[in-house]
Amino acid sequence: MKHRIAQFSYRYGALIFIGLVLVFFSVYNQHFFTYNNITDILRSISIVTFVAIGITISLTVDGFDLSAGSTVSLTTVVVAAMMVWYEMPLILVLIVPIMIGALVGLLNSLLIVKIRIPDLLATLAVMYIVSGIHRTYTKGYSIYNNMQFQDGTKAPGVMLDSFLWIGQGRLLGIPFPVILMLVAIVAMHLFFKYTRGGRQMIMTGSNEEAARLSGLRVNRIRTLAYVASGIFAAIGGILFAARVGSGQIDAGSSMQMDALAAVFVGYSVFGAGRPNIIGTFFGAVLMGVLVNGMTMLHVEYYTTDIIKGAVLVLALAVTFIHRKRQKV
């Protein structure tokens, strides 16, 4: 019986906790559980969720990606610069940042897979490089419509309306970034559940040597995982620029940690005990709900970090206590 309860709380504890948090905020603030507020929460987490999906992929192959946040920063300013400085067409504005994300992923995998630098350290170094590039490129200034350069001239372009719609528009009353996020969640979940590529990534992360000796080309699989991680971070960067309508400097630095937290909270969802897309989504939702709800209750902004940290500790504790018990 005791075992049964432990098992149940391990599997559904995270979801029950999210439910309790929702109930709590709904009771204490009548404006919390409204359509507008819920879509607001979802829109606020959509960008972080994209970054978190990327990190989930890198963790699935037993890797790590610390460079995702800086990739968001770089792609955000590149997107803005392409429109404001160079007046490029929309299609290029979308393709180039994705290529940049893929390149960062390739650089990561070159260091990790070929040179065999431990993933945490390699992506830490790449994080510095990429974030340095983005600051150098903008000389430390944010990029906005017709911005004034230091020599007194003005930038020729503005952020395209069609581009801004990606971050600000609605489709059937639902914010477009939310739709994109849900599509990505479903697609990546199906990818890991039903496709060969997804299965190979899971198996590689589960035991790289056994996977290699079963004939998987683990180096290629890990490379693809890092490239995918970079691309998802780049999408996050595009969404961010479209949402705020400018190229903010250091846009991604806080996202790295928020995304990581969402992924690790996700370990405890359904008792997965490993990185998984659905868990990542719920992790992001929980974090978004906490921030939103506490803001409504006028909790001081910085205090929310303490709560977020505590929730992360709780989720990790559940996951790792369980893992220690049932050593396979």
Add this chain to the structure above:
Amino acid sequence: MTTPTASAGGHLHMKEIYKSFAGVPALQEVDFSLHGGEIHALLGANGAGKSTLMKILSGAYTADRGSITIDGQPVQLNSPAAAKQAGIQCVYQEVDTSLIPQLSVAENILLHQLTTSKGSPILNWKSLYREAEDILNTLGFAISARRQVSELSLAEKQLVLIARVMAEKARFVILDEPTAPLSMEEAERLFGIMQGLKSQGIGVIFISHRLPEIFRVCDRITVMRDGRRVSTVSVEDTNPGEVVHNMLGRAFEEEYPKVFTEIGEPLLTVRQLAAGRHVQDVSLDVCRGEIVAVVGLVGAGKTELSKLLFGAEQPERGTVELNGHPVRARNPHQAIRSGIVLVPEERRKEGILVKESVLHNLSLPLLQSITSLGIISGRAERRHGEGLITSLGIKTSSGQQLTGYLSGGNQQKVAIGKWMETDADLFILDEPTKGVDIGAKRDIFKVIGNLAQQGKGILYLTCEFDEALGLADRILVMCDGRITRSFAYGEASQQDLLYHASAGREELV
């Protein structure tokens, strides 16, 4: 050095030691004694109970029944610390697990001093080095106390551990297969050191598989088999033949109903394959329908050979041909495509993915064929997996069960089963019966026989001689990286195999 009497040293006596694991007895009423100033060999085949006995003596396990006395006083060895307190020290085969590579030789030798909370909290480097050098000099080791341990060779690391044992004032020392990784010269030096320990009145327990060296350096020999002590005799009163006979006991042959299949055309041709010390100029052939066993002791190079053939490691030179075509596998993926598959020795680390389900393990090498447009057909995967679960008799609650929860034998069936429906021509099996119960063993033998009947070639690497004798059409003996002898079915006895595998030097027996 004949009759070991209690000279300077003491008496260690283990009496009627009984130990069981999960109800299965591992040791039954084992007596063992050791005197100071004696080198006592402990011998036995795999699973005979030597290491369990030694772990009890070194405090890693606690006996269920039985007593241990030192100098007539009963002692409780409930922890490694208690055993050390009683003067019992063990030098394990995996030296790297006991050393801290970033520290100097002196720090490693005197580790116990550095880690106690007694004494001065400030390190006196000068006296530390002096003390370590004193110990090294007494033992006659030419290693600088200031060198970092990570730079040392394997043999030198062993010496550091022996020096540590001296520093901790050991009275009884267990050397667990110390010569296995050593070259001839290094082993010679070790024997000298053992004689030194002996002359200081220290009792040494020496575990080794190599009979010639045992007869050279030891005073007494205890042989164990199936958890019991078979004999304890002094070396003058016995001979290698008798020891081998005691180790093996009864004959096992009747347990292997050998299926004779027609041997087909040549399948695998290996010439002059070499990599490092473990594989030296190995040449061998396997034909279709043929089971070729490569036997050898632990450390003979069998696993390394299998990894080379499977592309998991790269040879320095030599050629491999399969079906007359040269195979140059740079990784396992390419080896599998050319028709070579491997069931590796380290089952839980390399053979299966313990955290994944049985179905997912079984389908792993076949993902390509059950996928269309990148999407895995769940139905095909279940049909394939459940078919194998039935045909191989894998005992699992369902295909969704995590493979790590299966018994060793059933895990091994998964590790073999995943290759069954690939188009592989050559199956390499590395110690496939390690940690496998008798029932599953028989199933595995049957599977191997079936594969041979289908015209596959089998390369069976094992240190279980009786299995090779019972199963193989041809037996190759591997020793220190070389194939030293070849026997046809029925040509060799276990004695022959053990003799050639444990050094293979005719003049020594």
